Amino acid sequence: MAKIIAISNxxxxxxxxxxSINLAAGLGYLKKKVLLVDFDPQGNATQGVMSKEDxxxxxxxxLLDHYKxxxxxxxxxxxxxxxxxANINLAGADLAMAKYQSGKELLLKKKLDEVRDKYDYIIIDCPPSLGLLNTNALTAADSVLIPVQCEYYALEGLTQLLLTIRLVQQLFNKNLEIEGVVLTMFDARTKLSVEVQQEVRKHFKNTVYNTHIPRNIRLSEAPSVSKSIFEYDIRCEGAKAYAELSAEVIKSNSGRRVKQ
Ligand SMILES: Nc1ncnc2c1ncn2[C@@H]1O[C@H](COP(=O)(O)OP(=O)(O)OP(=O)(O)O)[C@@H](O)[C@H]1O
Ligand SMILES: [Mg+2]
Structure with missing residues (x-):
């Protein structure tokens, strides 16, 4: 049974x-069966691994038609x-879902539940908003993985995300958990990255992954040729970090997934 993880902030x-791309890829290379769901109208996760013309x-x-x-x-x-x-069509989903009297938060869950037994992990790349798409993702998910960028105001907005998670727990998905918090674009040479790390650890304690994702130019280049970091440059620091994160995610889930 797949563990469904929404990557949200x-x-x-x-x-x-x-x-989303590199965790999904990392889990795939570690022999897990993975489904990556692009749930952002920007379609960045899609373009990061395939040509959008296809x-x-x-x-x-x-979500909105009778497709499986x-x-x-x-x-x-x-x-x-x-x-x-995903592509820009998804931008119309919010409005199209509004016509549903009830159950509009459950549309993604219903479709993903049908294929849960085919995968080990389903990773959902969420859009940068807290609208109905995000609610659908959090309702379908078992857990939320929150990337936090090491910059000023890193924690700003997280209160809002945590409130949204609590609301989804109350209304649609009482079992929703926080999978973990991952620090991204970490630069060990800057005082700021170290301070943000301390601050985030103070709030989220051991929910924070040991693995930091470093700021690494190769990570920003890889999507331009539709490759994950593992095909683009397996030796770079970014690849090492996402391989470690993938192993950490598997480790933290081993043993507790039998119950489903
Ligand atoms: N560790 C990193 N090192 C260097 N560049 C990075 C790193 N992580 C992400 N980037 C770059 O930062 C930008 C934003 O990253 P990304 O698209 O993953 O963020 P996002 O949260 O999905 O954005 P959005 O909210 O628009 O969906 C991209 O150009 C990406 O290539
Ligand atoms: Mg994105």
Whole structure:
């Protein structure tokens, strides 16, 4: 049974997509069966692993039409993962979902539940907002992985995210957990990165992963050629960090996934 992890933070540009792609890829290379769900109309996770010209049906069709995961999924070789792509069409989903009287928060969950037994991990790349797309992702998920960028005001906005998580727990998904907090774009040479790390650890304690993702130019280059960091430059610091993060995620889930 897949563990469904939403990568979420309504703050833009904190490393959600970079983490979604490279965690999914890392888990794939560690022999886990992985489905990456692009749930952001920007389609960055999609473009990070395939050409957007090859996208026909998208997560919009999954949510709002009678398509199933198998109609939309792309089976990739490198990285060895499955992908549900997104494109700008998904921007219309909020409005289209509004016509539903009830159950609009459950649309993604219903579709993903049908394929849960085919995967070990389902990773959802969320958009930088707390709208209905994000609510659908949090309702479908078992847990939320929160990337926090090492910069000023890193914690700003997290209160809002935590409130949203609590609300989703109360209304739609009482079992939703925090999977972990990962520090991104970490630069050990700067006082700021170290201070942010201390601050985040003070708030989130052992929910914070031991692995930091360093600021690494190779991580920002890889998506331009639709490769995960493992095909682009397996020796770089970014690849090492995402391999470690993937192993940490597996380790923290081993033993507790039998119950589902
Ligand atoms: N560790 C890193 N080192 C260097 N650059 C990075 C790193 N992580 C992400 N980036 C770059 O920072 C930018 C923002 O990252 P990313 O797209 O992953 O963030 P995001 O949270 O998904 O953004 P959005 O909120 O727009 O969806 C991108 O250009 C990405 O290539
Ligand atoms: Mg993104």
């Amino acid at each position: 309504q703050k833009g540009g904190v490393g959600k997509t970079t983490t 996208v026909n049906l998208s997560t919009y069709n999954l 995961v198998e109609d939309i999924v792309h089976h990739l070789q490198a990285p060895p993962i499955d992908l549900l792509p």
